[in-house]
Amino acid sequence: MRVIVPFTARDPKTRLAPVLDADERRRFAFAMLRDVVDAVAAAGGTPELLVPGPLAPPADDLVDDSDADPLDDLPRTVDERPLTPAVNAALSRLGDGDVGELAVVMADLALATPEALARLFGAGGDVAIAPGRGGGTNALVVRDPDFRVDYHGTSYRDHRRIAADAGLSVDAVDSMRLSTDVDEPDDLVEVLLHGDGRSAAWLREAGFAVDTGGESRVAVRRPDG
Ligand SMILES: Nc1nc2c(ncn2[C@@H]2O[C@H](COP(=O)(O)OP(=O)(O)OP(=O)(O)O)[C@@H](O)[C@H]2O)c(=O)[nH]1
Numbered sequence: 001m002r003v004i005v006p007f008t009a010r011d012p013k014t015r016l017a018p019v020l021d022a023d024e025r026r027r028f029a030f031a032m033l034r035d036v037v038d039a040v041a042a043a044g045g046t047p048e049l050l051v052p053g054p055l056a057p058p059a060d061d062l063v064d065d066s067d068a069d070p071l072d073d074l075p076r077t078v079d080e081r082p083l084t085p086a087v088n089a090a091l092s093r094l095g096d097g098d099v100g101e102l103a104v105v106m107a108d109l110a111l112a113t114p115e116a117l118a119r120l121f122g123a124g125g126d127v128a129i130a131p132g133r134g135g136g137t138n139a140l141v142v143r144d145p146d147f148r149v150d151y152h153g154t155s156y157r158d159h160r161r162i163a164a165d166a167g168l169s170v171d172a173v174d175s176m177r178l179s180t181d182v183d184e185p186d187d188l189v190e191v192l193l194h195g196d197g198r199s200a201a202w203l204r205e206a207g208f209a210v211d212t213g214g215e216s217r218v219a220v221r222r223p224d225g
């Protein structure tokens with residue numbers, strides 16, 4: 001399965017600005033991207049980056065010199081357009097030659113595991129969707145050239161409608177790990193609680209910890225932040 005991973009390092013993760021400065025958001029975005037690329041490859045997928053320009057990954061965030069960067073030598077398509085037209089251009093390869101299916105997996109799925117992704121890749125339907133909490137579309141598999149994406153807002157609902165209008169079947173994949181995209185400060189607690197990759201390690205290194213201190217809902221704290 002070829003797996004497109006859209007990623008931008010241009011002022012990424014702005015909704016995390018209340019807790020991370022611009023350089024930190026960029027580093028954390030790369031840590032999540034590396035986790036996602038590792039999980040996609042371990043699930044048997046072939047990751048390809050979809051980026052708006054050249055990438056300059058922060059090498060000093062790797063654990064040590066022997067820590068191979070999963071981004072090295074990864075195939076990448078550069079498309080300066082916004083997310084939706086860039087992904088649709090990538091999906092237009094469907095039906096060419098031997099490209100019978102393509103997956104799109106967002107780079108902010110810090111909890112994605114090989115098992116969860118393998119379940120998505122093996123799901124049925126002309127379109128298989130892993131919804132995000134709040135109505136987004138965190139990952140999908142497309143097997144029909146008539147399907148097009150329309151991201152942002154309640155894109156899960158929009159994608160179901162687009163598929164229905166084209167007469168395509170949809171399989172929804174119920175997965176806590178794929179439904180957790182890391183957008184808001186509250187999402188960081190999920191990474192600390194359930195993550196065991198570079199993203200969780202990066203947050204701990206940056207001083208974040210789970211805060212159970214009397215709130216009705218658990219949060220994160222960063223004593224020096
Ligand atoms: N290639 C490409 N990827 C993008 C673009 N915008 C967002 N992405 C990626 O799409 C995925 C979902 O991004 P969002 O969470 O919607 O946006 P974000 O820019 O990361 O975060 P916010 O600034 O908080 O909205 C992430 O993997 C992003 O890196 C874009 O314009 N081009």
Ligand SMILES: C[C@H](OP(=O)(O)O)C(=O)O
Pocket residue numbers: 106132135136137138150151152153154155156181183
């Ligand atoms: C990609 C987009 O992400 P969001 O903007 O909802 O985080 C979506 O799920 O449609």
